[in-house]
Amino acid sequence: MSTRAIPAQAGTQSIDRAAQLLVHVLETDAPPTVGELSLRSGLPKSTTSRLVGALERQGLVQREPAGGLRPGVVLTRYARRETGEAELVELAAETLDRLAGETGETVNLGIPAPASVELLDQRDSRHYLGSTNWVGRRVPAHGSALGKVFFAWESLPLPIEPYERLAAGTAAGEADLDLDGIVERGYATTVEELEPGLWAVAAPVRDSSGAVIAAVSVSGPTVRLRPRLLDEIGRRLCVEASGLSVRLGHGERKRGVA
Numbered sequence: 001m002s003t004r005a006i007p008a009q010a011g012t013q014s015i016d017r018a019a020q021l022l023v024h025v026l027e028t029d030a031p032p033t034v035g036e037l038s039l040r041s042g043l044p045k046s047t048t049s050r051l052v053g054a055l056e057r058q059g060l061v062q063r064e065p066a067g068g069l070r071p072g073v074v075l076t077r078y079a080r081r082e083t084g085e086a087e088l089v090e091l092a093a094e095t096l097d098r099l100a101g102e103t104g105e106t107v108n109l110g111i112p113a114p115a116s117v118e119l120l121d122q123r124d125s126r127h128y129l130g131s132t133n134w135v136g137r138r139v140p141a142h143g144s145a146l147g148k149v150f151f152a153w154e155s156l157p158l159p160i161e162p163y164e165r166l167a168a169g170t171a172a173g174e175a176d177l178d179l180d181g182i183v184e185r186g187y188a189t190t191v192e193e194l195e196p197g198l199w200a201v202a203a204p205v206r207d208s209s210g211a212v213i214a215a216v217s218v219s220g221p222t223v224r225l226r227p228r229l230l231d232e233i234g235r236r237l238c239v240e241a242s243g244l245s246v247r248l249g250h251g252e253r254k255r256g257v258a
Contacts (some may be wrong), residue, residue, distance in 0.1 A: 005018060014051070017041070017047070017051055018051045018054060018055060019041060020041055020117050021037050021041060021043075021048065021052060021055065021149075022055060022060055022061065024037055024040055024041065025037070025061050025069050025070065025071065026071060026075075030068065030069045031064055031068025032068060032069055032071050033067045033068055033069070034048055034049050034052055034067070034069070034147055037052065037069070039101065052069065054073070056072065056157070058072075058074065059073050059074035059075075059114040060072045060074055060075060062156075062157040063157065064154060065154070072157075073112050073113060073114050073155075073156060073157075074114060085111070085120060085170035085206050086232040088109070088111075088119050088120065088213075088214060088248070089109065089121045091143065091244065091247050091248060092109045092121060092205075092214075092216070092244055093121075095216060095240045095243065095244045096108075096109060096121060096122075096123045096216070097123060098125070098240065099123070099216070099218055099236070099237070099240055100123035100125075100126075101136075102236065103225065103233060103236075104125060104126045104127065105125050105127075105218050105219060105220035105224075105233075106121050106122065106123070106124060106125045106132070106218070106219050106220060107122065107123040107216065107217070107218050108121070108134055108146070108216070108217045108219065109121040109122070109214060109215075109216055110144075110146040110202075110214065110215055110216075110217065111213065111214045111215075112141070112147075112150045112155045112156045112213075113138055115140070115141060115159060115244075116139060116140055116141050116142050116147070117138065117140075117141050117146045117147045117150065117215075118136075118137075118138050118140050119134040119135050119136065119137055119138075119139070120135070120214075121135060122134055122135045127220075127224070137258075139193070139194060140164065140166060141156055141159070142159055142163045142164070142170070143166040143170050143171075143193045143194035144165065144190060144193070144200065144217075145187075145188045145189055145190045145200040145201055145202035145215075145217050145219070146188075146196050146200075146202045146215045146217050147181065147187045148177055148179070148182055148185075148189075148190065148202070149202045149203065149204050149212065149215040150212065150215065150247040151177060151179055151189065152177075152179040152182040152183050153183070153203075153204055153212035154212075155211065155212045155213070158174055161173040161174065163250075166190050166193065166194055166195070167192045167193055167194060167195055167198075168196065169190070169191055169192040169193040170193045170194075185234060186204075186234070186238045187201055187202060187203040187231055187234035187235075187237055187238055188201070188202050188203075188204060189201050189202075189230045189234065191222065191225070191230075192234060197221050197222050197223070198219060198220075198221060198222065199219060199221075199222055199225050199230065200217050200218065200219035200220075201218050201219075201222060201230050201233045201234045201237055202215045202216065202217035202218075202237065203215060203216055203217075203234065203237035203238045203240070203241040204241060204245075205235070205244050205245050205248065206243050206245040206248070206250040207245075207248050207249060207250060208248065208249030208250060210250065213248075215241070216237060216240060216241050217237075218233050218237060218245065
């Protein structure tokens with residue numbers, strides 16, 4: 001009997017310790033490192049690292065480039081659901097309508113999900129070619145313009161390299177994503193990276209804290225891709241995404257302080 005109780009007790013202890021570390025991550029203003037969590041919890045650094053790894057794999061925490069830990073996509077997505085994904089869709093409706101009317105192409109609203117992007121809403125292309133319905137689907141983040149946005153602004157952790165090849169232009173690793181260029185431009189692009197014959201452009205949407213919680217994209221078939229089109233749409237997306245961010249409260253705290 002005692003030999004069975006020991007593993008059960010050890011398992012419970014591991015759960016308690018992992019929960020303790022997660023609470024520290026959630027309640028700390030600045031993202032703590034593994035070393036800082038080890039000091040606060042009194043656990044050996046090796047144990048802390050192992051437990052943090054388990055939390056990362058489940059999407060409960062994610063590691064920043066500098067090493068700090070913050071709530072993972074599972075928790076942030078739950079928080080958004082509590083505040084209302086329906087509200088996000090409602091607030092984005094006019095933005096999607098305008099972009100669809102101006103470009104004539106497919107327009108999507110997406111949010112980060114574990115290792116992927118979830119599509120919440122869509123406006124269809126006015127053309128027959130390129131009118132796939134993506135709503136409710138999840139697409140691999142590394143192959144989509146939406147996913148590149150979430151990588152660039154650290155709303156999603158980067159996948160383990162090499163990345164899965166989805167089409168001829170799919171990025172093989174972080175170096176191919178051009179994350180610094182995306183941040184500098186303010187938008188991400190893809191050409192035949194998710195599917196053959198498909199291009200897309202996406203820009204970030206921020207909440208009141210400044211975090212990138214969603215992104216808006218325009219996509220179409222490469223037969224309608226002309227020179228400078230991606231840049232033209234990218235600049236327009238930045239304007240529309242910025243306006244949507246304001247409707248979500250971005251910038252209100254700054255104005256209040258002033």
